[in-house]
Amino acid sequence: MIEFYNVSLSYNGKRILNNITFRILKGEFVYLIGASGAGKSSILRMIYFDDFPDSGTVIANQFSSAKITAKEIPYVRRSLGVIFQDFKLLPDRNVFDNIAFSMRVTGVKPKEIRKKVLRMIAELGLGPKRNHLPLELSGGEQQKVAIARALVNNPFILLADEPTGNLDPVASMEILEILQRINSRGTAVLMATHNYGLIKKYPHRTMKLENGELVEQ
Amino acid sequence: MIEFYNVSLSYNGKRILNNITFRILKGEFVYLIGASGAGKSSILRMIYFDDFPDSGTVIANQFSSAKITAKEIPYVRRSLGVIFQDFKLLPDRNVFDNIAFSMRVTGVKPKEIRKKVLRMIAELGLGPKRNHLPLELSGGEQQKVAIARALVNNPFILLADEPTGNLDPVASMEILEILQRINSRGTAVLMATHNYGLIKKYPHRTMKLENGELVEQ
Amino acid sequence: MSLLFSIGEGIRGMGKARLAMTLSVSSMILTLLLLGSYLIFALNLNQWITDLREKVEIEVFMEPEARQTSIAQVKQALEKQPEIETVQYVSKADAAKRFEEEFGQNIYDILESNPLPPSFIVQLKEPYRSSKKIMELAAGWKNLPEVDEVVYQKMLLAALENYIRWIQLGAVAAGLFITIISISLIYNTIRLTVYARKDMIYIMRLVGATERFIKRPFLVEGLIQGLIAAVFASLIVFYGVKIVKTFIYPYITMDNRIYVGMLLFAVGIGFVSAGLSVRKYLRIV
Amino acid sequence: MSLLFSIGEGIRGMGKARLAMTLSVSSMILTLLLLGSYLIFALNLNQWITDLREKVEIEVFMEPEARQTSIAQVKQALEKQPEIETVQYVSKADAAKRFEEEFGQNIYDILESNPLPPSFIVQLKEPYRSSKKIMELAAGWKNLPEVDEVVYQKMLLAALENYIRWIQLGAVAAGLFITIISISLIYNTIRLTVYARKDMIYIMRLVGATERFIKRPFLVEGLIQGLIAAVFASLIVFYGVKIVKTFIYPYITMDNRIYVGMLLFAVGIGFVSAGLSVRKYLRIV
């Protein structure tokens, strides 16, 4: 599913990731931890090809960072579900349309979209907020919309970047339950998080970034 | 310092806060907890007069929501330090300038600004990121900048909205230590958070929002 | 269906960015008004020039004592000529009248007989009103019986032709200039409205939208902006022309193709500008 | 010091929003070019009209056999008149030449003596070249000794005055129109550049910036944009005029006040537009 071979990454000449190699298999659930600025989001960014390694290769869903073309990138991204750390909601669309957008992109029939989006909204308890714009949502509600958008397409792989940072413990556990469930249906999950409590409660393989190196725990 | 008298707030006819009354004294440290969408951020917003109650009165730093004029608002805001849940950094300014901005606004001398901002940057470990734009920072780093900006003016009151949502446990504890320290120097702190672990570790008066009502715990 | 969706998205996008759209469409209207006014000006200038050239006349002077048969013969010859629009005969008596107008003296006060020759005033059809053609014709007419001289306002005509050439050159230059300015202004404006939404374009890309999917609503938007602007500009021009015609200058000429031109121009530039503007934000790292 | 800071902030703001600034300044340049071209056109039109009116002449015809003393007397009288620019004497011989040019006949071929009168061709100074003034003067000159008639191109003059009035009216209308369009276009453009930064303005307000503090850098920015645009537009106009003068139309008139005008216009509109545009985002809930 996802493979990193000797991946290094620098910004402005400062090396963030140093020769990182790992592999996430179909259906795996993996935590990615590490201090602020360790490079967790950077690893995720390379998986959805918004960033490219300085050296080494990233392979996501059969596509290699060395060979992928600009035309192919949108199609890889559709097969991934990404929960962005800063949500990245479209500010001019309401909750329904934000979630629906990632399905519309793939050309799903409107009826099908409606059905699935409404189910997702219900599952995350966003029902009363259906027509709110992102600005009219609380932080946690925005985060839930971001989660819903990532999940609605039934992705092969879910990349979750700090998905519970704005959620209360109860909501966080609910989200983890959802992630567990979709994982059990075969979706691989890579989740960057600072919430060690959750890791303890839902233990899975955990990778830790430290000084640009990856340590399995 | 801060007083809420029978404050009610609705959005689109839906009541979020229902007759809330409380008071935060000089030098107090208060946690504000509650589920996602309970109204924590809304309470803070009314304190910095970005929102006004439908009924009841909010008093912050002697200014009352009933009487404050548009001209006075900037001056109240300067006496508060606000850590926004979504950071609200200026996207076109680097770390230094973002932190300095809230001092420049008050007309402090450039030399003084430089000294204090650099001290703040060092204290939060943002030294190497001094010249980064917000987009070139990790989530946690952005959060630290938001914290630094709120603290640099030595505010009378600090309003912290989920200030550790993007920080690892170690960094979170460091931030709490900083908040404790400035609190002990007389700054009142009102912190909205979901991190019950922190509350346990640094216990203080805790207010919980539930169904629009405030419950002291 | 996907196209319908793009149209829907385009319209929704305009609704969401209402202020930007209002500014952009109103700038387009202003630009179109500029262009439309220029076109009307050019049209009327052309009309004026045509009217002016109508005043170019050739005088064919007969011998002072030419016989009536010769005069009739010359008249017939002139009228047969396909280049000629009108022929007007000026008798000796008419000439005497002209003399009095010109020199303030009745010729019969000075002389007992009228020495002035009869003549024909000839006006050519539009395409033949050039110095070159006139010179050619004049040479032929000189050989007609008892024709003494063929006179025309050589200087005036030359001056006119000279001026007209300058004026037309100036008008074409102004037209080009205004067109280029219009295109650039509309492009800049639309580009700014797209620029204000560059973050949204980035988010769409991150969620897996293809270039085409992102681009299309913007193209639709550019097209609709052009359409709206053209309609408003046409209405303003229409009533503007009406007002000018009624209260100021009743001879104003208008051509409906100007409306069509504005529409095609606006829609075309709107579409192309939107396309070019979005492209800049679609380039994947 | 705070002002210096604002200037610094204005410049930095422009640096950060480089694309928006480039688009905005280039739209301003285009608009200024439009305005500048119009001003140059108006200036030259005015020059042409002045030149044309210079061609208005009055002919004072003497009696055909007027005495030399009368002629000298009339000449003196005319030359004394303060309204007169030049007086040119046309003798009987000159008149004969004109006759031949006009009617294609040598007058001595027809008659043994020359019946044509001597005359004066009078040109008035610029401010007196109106039908009204001419009529007034003509009435007086008629009473001079042995003056037969005072003739001038009544029709031409009337036509000219009529046309000139229309042309001037048209030019003023066009000027107003272009000015309004220019102002609106620049306002719209600057408003769009501010619109793109409305979130930043909101953040600044949240952090405790006063209206003035937020507004000032935008004002500085508007001012600088106007300045840069005016400089570029002036350079283009300067070289444009030079090229036209060299290669196309050597008589082109230019006035340095046009540069000053463009500068003041651009800086003024830039400043005011920026101020108005920011204000919309400063309104506190």
Ligand SMILES: Nc1ncnc2c1ncn2[C@@H]1O[C@H](COP(=O)(O)OP(=O)(O)OP(=O)(O)O)[C@@H](O)[C@H]1O
């Ligand atoms: N565009 C950029 N230019 C320069 N430096 C960058 C850029 N993007 C990220 N960085 C730096 O790379 C490092 C890794 O960032 P990343 O976002 O991957 O961290 P992270 O592990 O996700 O941290 P957090 O837990 O705070 O989100 C950070 O120090 C950040 O400052």
Ligand SMILES: Nc1ncnc2c1ncn2[C@@H]1O[C@H](COP(=O)(O)OP(=O)(O)OP(=O)(O)O)[C@@H](O)[C@H]1O
């Ligand atoms: N502008 C608005 N228009 C409509 N509803 C709004 C608006 N702003 C906030 N709300 C609603 O008000 C409620 C309270 O929001 P608030 O941001 O105060 O919650 P919160 O307690 O901070 O939640 P979180 O922990 O998720 O940040 C939410 O349900 C939100 O959807």
Ligand SMILES: [Mg+2]
């Ligand atoms: Mg991160």
Ligand SMILES: [Mg+2]
């Ligand atoms: Mg909140």
